[in-house]
Structure formats: C-alpha cells, structure tokens
Amino acid sequence: MPVWQRIYEEIDNPDFVIICAAQDTGGEAVAGPIFDAAGATYIQIVDENHRISSLFNFVNVPSSAWIDETGRIVRIDEGTYSQIHAISDGQETITFGNDVYTPALKDWIENGENSPYINAPEQVSENIRTHSKEQLKADAAFCLGNFFRVHGHNDLADHYWALAQTLNPESINFFRQNLTLTEEGSAGNTFRQRISEYISQGKDYYRPLDI
Amino acid sequence: MMAFPQLRHPFTTSALHPPGSTSVLYQGKTLTLSTTGADDELLIRAEDLTRINGFEVKAEGVCLGDLCIPLQDTFNVTLADQNWFNLSAFARFIGQPFVADTQNRVWSFAEIPAKRESTLSAAMAPEFELTDRKGAVIRMSDFKGKKALIVTWSSW
Numbered sequence: 001m002p003v004w005q006r007i008y009e010e011i012d013n014p015d016f017v018i019i020c021a022a023q024d025t026g027g028e029a030v031a032g033p034i035f036d037a038a039g040a041t042y043i044q045i046v047d048e049n050h051r052i053s054s055l056f057n058f059v060n061v062p063s064s065a066w067i068d069e070t071g072r073i074v075r076i077d078e079g080t081y082s083q084i085h086a087i088s089d090g091q092e093t094i095t096f097g098n099d100v101y102t103p104a105l106k107d108w109i110e111n112g113e114n115s116p117y118i119n120a121p122e123q124v125s126e127n128i129r130t131h132s133k134e135q136l137k138a139d140a141a142f143c144l145g146n147f148f149r150v151h152g153h154n155d156l157a158d159h160y161w162a163l164a165q166t167l168n169p170e171s172i173n174f175f176r177q178n179l180t181l182t183e184e185g186s187a188g189n190t191f192r193q194r195i196s197e198y199i200s201q202g203k204d205y206y207r208p209l210d211i
Numbered sequence: 212m213m214a215f216p217q218l219r220h221p222f223t224t225s226a227l228h229p230p231g232s233t234s235v236l237y238q239g240k241t242l243t244l245s246t247t248g249a250d251d252e253l254l255i256r257a258e259d260l261t262r263i264n265g266f267e268v269k270a271e272g273v274c275l276g277d278l279c280i281p282l283q284d285t286f287n288v289t290l291a292d293q294n295w296f297n298l299s300a301f302a303r304f305i306g307q308p309f310v311a312d313t314q315n316r317v318w319s320f321a322e323i324p325a326k327r328e329s330t331l332s333a334a335m336a337p338e339f340e341l342t343d344r345k346g347a348v349i350r351m352s353d354f355k356g357k358k359a360l361i362v363t364w365s366s367w
Contacts, residue, residue: 004362015357019349021341023365028344030366035344044344051239052363054322055337067336067359071351080362109358124334136321137308143236144310144319152224156312163310173365180367 001038003082007102008042015069016109018042021052023061023173025146026180049146053173054139057129060172060205066108066118074108074118076127079206100211117211127207138168172198172205227315235263235298236319239341247295253311253318254288254295263298264320273301278325280305336361 001020008018020042022031031046045052052058056065056076064080065073081097088094104117119127145160165174175194176186184190198205228234233247235255242263247254257268265275272279273286285300299318302309308321330337336359338351351359 001364013358017354017357017359019354019359019361021361021363023363024367026366032344034366043349045341045349046344047341047363049239051339051341052361055327055339056361057331058363061363061365064360064362065336067351067354067361069356069358071336071355073334073336105360112358121334125332128331128334131327133306133308133321133324136324137310140236140308140310140319140321143239144312144317147227147234147236147241147317147319148312148315150222151227152222153227153315156315160310160312176367177365186367 001034001040004042005038005040007082007105011106011109013109019045021045021047023047023050023053023177025149025177049143050139050173050177053171054131054136057131058173059129059170060176063206066105068112068118072121073124073128074113076119076124077129077207078209098209098211101209104211135168135170138164138166138171138174141167142174170203227317233316233318236317237264238322238339247316251313252288252297253299254290255298257294257296260296260298264323266301268296275326 004018004020020035020040022035022045024031024046025048027048028046035044053061053063056063058077060079062080063077065077066075068074080101082102083097084095084099085097086093086095108115108117141160142164145157145164148154148160149157161174161178165171165178168174176191179188179191180186182190195205228243229245231245233244233253235242235244235253242259244255244259246256255263260273261267266273267275268282269279272281274280280301283300283304285304286297288295288297299309299311302320305323305325307323309318311318327337336351340348340350343349
C-alpha cells in the first residue's frame with residue numbers, strides 16, 4: 001500500500017485514478033488500518049463481498065485492470081506487484097514481485113494508446129477469464145455466507161462459504177480468505193499444497209506477467 | 212483448525228430481519244421485504260422488482276434499459292387474491308444463478324450473465340457501485356475521461 005501511494009504521488013495526474021479494493025470479509029477493522037498506515041489518498045474501498053474480483057473475474061490478489069478514458073479495458077488480470085518484495089523468516093528469504101510493472105503503468109499514463117504496454121482488444125478479451133454460472137453461483141453463496149456472518153449465524157456462514165469454494169474451486173480468493181482464519185494462516189502448508197496441485201494441473205493463479 | 216474464532220466470527224447473534232420478512236442480496240446490497248408470498252419461491256410485489264435489480268414490469272416485458280425479457284406465465288403468481296411477481300422464476304429464465312436459504316428467508320442473487328457478457332465480451336469495464344471508506348458512492352462510470360487502475364489486495 002505505501003508503494004502504491006508513492007506511485008500515485010509520482011504520477012500526480014488529475015486524469016488518473018487508482019481504485020484500490022481490499023478483498024476482505026474482515027471489513028474496515030482489518031483493512032482500514034493498512035490503508036491508514038499507507039497514508040492512502042487514492043480511492044479506497046473495503047470490498048467485503050469480493051465484488052471487484054467477481055466483476056473482473058479475478059481469482060487472486062493482487063490483481064488489476066487498466067481502464068482507459070472510454071471505459072475500455074486495455075490490460076487485465078496479472079499479479080500486480082508494484083515492486084520486488086522480500087520476506088525472510090531469519091533463515092530463508094523469499095522474493096516475489098517485479099520491477100517492470102510500475103514503469104509500464106507510468107508509460108501508459110503518459111502515452112495512452114501509444115504505449116507499448118496496452119494490449120490489443122483481442123488480447124484483452126483472451127486475458128479475461130471465463131466465469132461460469134457455477135462460479136457466479138459461488139459468488140452468491142459467498143455473499144450469503146457473509147450475510148449470516150455479520151448477523152452472528154456462524155454455522156450458516158461456514159456452510160455457505162464452503163459451498164462457495166465447492167462451486168468455484170479455482171478462486172484462490174475464497175480459499176485463502178477462509179484460510180486466514182485458521183491457525184496456519186493464508187500462506188501455510190495447506191495453501192502451498194493447494195497451489196502446487198493447481199500449478200500441476202496447468203492452471204495459473206496469476207497470469208504470467210507479459211511485459 | 213479454528214485458532215482465531217474471535218476473528219472468524221466476531222459478531223454477536225442478531226435477527227436477520229423482522230419476523231416474516233425476507234432479505235434479498237444483490238450487487239452488494241441487502242433489501243428487506245416486508246411482504247412476500249410462499250417460501251419455496253421468491254414472490255415479491257412487482258413494485259419491489261425495481262428496488263431489487265432495476266428491472267421494471269412493462270406491457271412489452273420485464274425491462275432494464277434496452278433489455279426487455281418477454282413476460283412468461285411463470286413470472287406472475289396469484290395467491291389468495293394477491294398478485295405476485297416470481298423473482299426466482301424470472302432469475303431461472305434469464306439464467307441468473309442464486310442461492311437461497313429458504314428456512315431463514317434469505318436469497319442471494321449473482322450478477323445477471325447477459326449484463327456481464329455485454330460488457331466484458333466487448334472488453335469494456337463492468338459498471339459497479341461500491342461505497343468507499345469516506346462514504347462516497349463510487350461507480351465505474353464516474354471515471355469516463357480518466358485513466359483508472361483498479362487493483363485488488365487483501366490483509367491476508
């Protein structure tokens with residue numbers, strides 16, 4: 001989040017907006033302090049029902065779409081890292097992210113349709129994931145689970161969240177959101193095993209960055 | 212596995228809605244209807260349809276903007292001399308998935324496929340309406356004339 005704020009300030013263009021949507025059933029209580037700590041001045045949304053992911057067919061965070069002045073999507077669905085990140089547990093350091101996405105974004109803001117980083121319409125259409133009726137039904141189940149959760153009907157919340165994952169097993173968002181509330185967290189062994197299976201099936205949980 | 216039950220379920224139990232009411236979830240909003248018909252189908256008053264999903268019952272069909280769905284016999288139900296619009300039948304007809312907890316009278320509707328396909332298939336950003344942290348309503352269409360980066364993240 002602090003990096004996106006820095007980039008937003010560097011771009012400093014009144015005709016450019018960042019709409020940053022936390023996909024978080026924990027709501028303002030968990031997402032708000034992170035926005036605040038970043039000093040965010042761009043548009044901040046706490047999206048408890050993961051609507052942005054549903055509308056743009058994203059399966060994981062962070063994901064993004066570039067929208068031009070006419071409302072056309074010119075780039076979509078890739079692991080949206082603003083820089084290279086490093087995480088260390090004291091023994092091993094894992095790096096992820098990249099240092100090419102942000103310069104590409106800045107090029108698009110400056111050069112618009114002449115930027116080499118926008119995709120042709122047919123490429124954009126190809127990059128938009130399909131979202132089947134089963135997956136749409138999963139979105140409805142997820143929202144129903146949230147409704148029961150905020151009313152304290154816990155068994156029903158769990159039931160419909162499980163249904164959402166059954167209906168849309170490709171949603172890393174649903175899977176990890178639920179894992180967050182377990183002891184091992186969203187990046188533990190269960191997550192790693194699931195991702196390993198996912199990749200072995202030839203699936204991308206992030207579309208490879210093509211820059 | 213449940214190490215953080217206080218996080219998983221931090222809310223105290225409260226009534227879902229007033230007794231006899233039905234809650235309808237669609238596009239991130241919850242609408243409580245005070246009057247509905249039978250429990251196994253979602254029967255609503257025709258005037259509530261627009262509040263739920265923007266559609267309106269007209270002579271030419273059930274319409275939202277240029278999209279008009281021809282009226283079907285299954286859409287109209289009469290029970291005890293009361294006329295109802297069968298929203299669940301309408302959803303099935305237009306291929307709109309939904310999940311219902313009929314015991315608790317809560318119905319959750321997914322996006323309407325025809326509306327999604329008309330935008331995404333043309334590589335146009337879908338319209339949405341969400342409230343930001345300042346309480347402002349944010350719509351995709353608000354940003355015509357500007358470039359926008361939409362980026363998701365999470366605390367997890």
